[in-house]
Amino acid sequence: MNSMLELNIVPFDAGLSVTLKGDLDQQAEQKIRSVLDWEDGLGEGRRYLILNLHEVNFINSAGMALLIRIARAGRKKGFHTFVCGASAHYQKLFRMVGLTEYVMLYPDDYAALQRIEALESGV
Amino acid sequence: MPGGTEPLAAELRLALEVQRKWQPPVDLRLGPCRVTARSRQAAEVGGDLFDAVVLDDAVVAVLIGDVPGKGLQAAFMVPALLLLFRSEVKRGGGPAELLGRMNRVLAGLSAEGLTAVGVTLGIGLLDVQAGEMRYAGAGHPAPYLAMPGAEPRQLDSSSLPLGMNAEENYRETVFRFAPGERFVLYTDGIIEDAGPDGEMYGFDRLEAELADWAADVPAADWMERLLDSQESREAYRRDDRTLLVVEYTAGKAGRRTELRERSWRVPSVPGCERSVAVELAAMLREHWSESGRTDDIVTCVAEAVMNAAEHGNGFDETKTVTIQAHFGHAIMVCRVRDEGPGFDFAAKLAGGRAEVDNEYGRGWGLRLIDELTDYWMTTRDQHGFCVEMYFLSHHRQS
Structure with a gap:
């Protein structure tokens, strides 16, 4: 019944946009790490990571812990993490577990990119 | 005087x-x-x-x-x-x-x-x-x-x-x-x-x-x-x-028939909570959608099943996790039972804010259950350990 996680990574000027599809649970870590070893940073001076959860239907506490670990690693390696496309329910859960202390939530890629543009231009 | x-x-x-x-x-x-x-x-x-x-x-x-x-x-x-x-x-x-x-x-x-x-x-x-x-x-x-x-x-x-x-x-x-x-x-x-x-x-x-x-x-x-x-x-x-x-x-006899019940039994393997979550969500959307609690319930049951399989049964495939869901007009009760010795939920709830990265997430399942249920409790009997969760419908009768 598990829907294995698929990832689609699209680089942009200052960062990476990663679209996740499937379940974000305890099995997801290995899959993400196989294409993006976040503890080494994003490479090529990228400073922003957008995680698009629009096509993620199931997130459990292990998945949320994984998101926090990525965001905390980002602080050490100098990249900001943006999460977008999460449903209202999961946004509520993210607040409950404290994920929002580490990531910024946006409704979609476009809103996250606008914020990044503003940050880049010093606004 | x-x-x-x-x-x-x-x-x-x-x-x-x-x-x-x-x-x-x-x-x-x-x-x-x-x-x-x-x-x-x-x-x-x-x-x-x-x-x-x-x-x-x-x-x-x-x-x-x-x-x-x-x-x-x-x-x-x-x-x-x-x-x-x-x-x-x-x-x-x-x-x-x-x-x-x-x-x-x-x-x-x-x-x-x-x-x-x-x-x-x-x-x-x-x-x-x-x-x-x-x-x-x-x-x-x-x-x-x-x-x-x-x-x-x-x-x-x-x-x-x-x-x-x-x-x-x-x-x-x-x-x-x-x-x-x-x-x-x-x-x-x-x-x-x-x-x-x-x-x-x-x-x-x-x-x-x-x-x-x-x-x-x-x-x-x-x-x-x-x-x-x-x-x-x-x-x-x-x-x-x-x-x-x-x-x-x-109006009692008619109402009693509205009480619905469903149970599952799954082996204690990683990801075993997903099949239950999918079927429970479908059942709730069909029969209890007006309650507004589907997402909360599915999250809590999935976390409880995950805890039961991992911490209760130690991912021992020969041990099962049993899930019972009863719901009526205004309330839903879910029981998740494993064959383990149980846990100290106060200590578990205190976890989850560790500064060590690989400790992150510990205790979050229970924290979510604590936040999303209207009431929950743990019980033990000769069959094992049980987490019992209560959810009230948010739908108000007119």
């Missing part, structure tokens, strides 16, 4: 008068629900209290209790407790939460005589539309569910009386009325009422009266007859005697 014992006698008469004004007999009807209470005072001013309140035309709250002491102390404490109850019940929350809030107020008083013995109290909240009762007791004698022609069933409700320990947690029991069933609350004065030879009335006699209570005998008549029969024993009574009965009299 009169001297000698007259002022005291006058004060006690006044106290008795005050208490009677606060405690008129209850005969309350709301839709299919009927609450009846009768109380008879002992020779001294006693400490029994009872009440029934209608909340938002949808919920009936009932209260029964017993305060320590007699005379003026009891006369002043009873109205104060009734005021506290009426104030707190309107602030919302289930009966266990209500008891917790009242307990903290009473424990904060540090009144001599109160912290030693405490106030026993039972609170029930009846959803009139659904016929569902949530009950919690604080050191009060366990209530009965009685069906005409059947042995009465006593509900488990053990806990400390109010005022003894500010940190006491109270547990709720939830049940749905069956056709013809009666919920019977009483004070210890009923049980401990002694005859001329000193023999107590006792639980056996009360249970026999409950079993013999015919379907067509009104609650008020049954109570008056029981109280009269005790008084026919012509003993000196030192304690008040109070009975409170909740009946649910209409």
Whole structure:
């Protein structure tokens, strides 16, 4: 019944946009790490990571812990993490577990990119 | 000014008068629900209290209790407790939460005589539309569910009386009325009422009266007859005697069929929660979508199953996790059972904020369950360990 996680990574000027599809649970870590070893940073001076959860239907506490670990690693390696496309329910859960202390939530890629543009231009 | 014992006698008469004004007999009807209470005072001013309140035309709250002491102390404490109850019940929350809030107020008083013995109290909240009762007791004698022609069933409700320990947690029991069933609350004065030879009335006699209570005998008549029969024993009574009965009299048979049930049994392997989550979500969307709780329930059940498989059964594939879901008009109960030894949930809840990265997430499942359920508890029996979660529908009946 598990829907294995698929990832689609699209680089942009200052960062990476990663679209996740499937379940974000305890099995997801290995899959993400196989294409993006976040503890080494994003490479090529990228400073922003957008995680698009629009096509993620199931997130459990292990998945949320994984998101926090990525965001905390980002602080050490100098990249900001943006999460977008999460449903209202999961946004509520993210607040409950404290994920929002580490990531910024946006409704979609476009809103996250606008914020990044503003940050880049010093606004 | 009169001297000698007259002022005291006058004060006690006044106290008795005050208490009677606060405690008129209850005969309350709301839709299919009927609450009846009768109380008879002992020779001294006693400490029994009872009440029934209608909340938002949808919920009936009932209260029964017993305060320590007699005379003026009891006369002043009873109205104060009734005021506290009426104030707190309107602030919302289930009966266990209500008891917790009242307990903290009473424990904060540090009144001599109160912290030693405490106030026993039972609170029930009846959803009139659904016929569902949530009950919690604080050191009060366990209530009965009685069906005409059947042995009465006593509900488990053990806990400390109010005022003894500010940190006491109270547990709720939830049940749905069956056709013809009666919920019977009483004070210890009923049980401990002694005859001329000193023999107590006792639980056996009360249970026999409950079993013999015919379907067509009104609650008020049954109570008056029981109280009269005790008084026919012509003993000196030192304690008040109070009975409170909740009946649910209409529309019961049809509602019972609305209760739905589903169970699953899954092996303890990583990801075993997903199949349950998918099927549970589909079932809730089809039958309970108006509750607005589908996402909360699925998240909590998935977390509980994950915990059971990993921590309870240690991902041992030969051990199973059992999930039961019952839902009716207004409430859903989910039980997730494993074969493990259980856990200290307070310690688990304290986790999850570790500074070490690989510790992140520990305890979050329970934190989510704690935040998203209306009430949850853990139990253990010979079959294993069980997490029991309660969810109330957010849908209000018009």
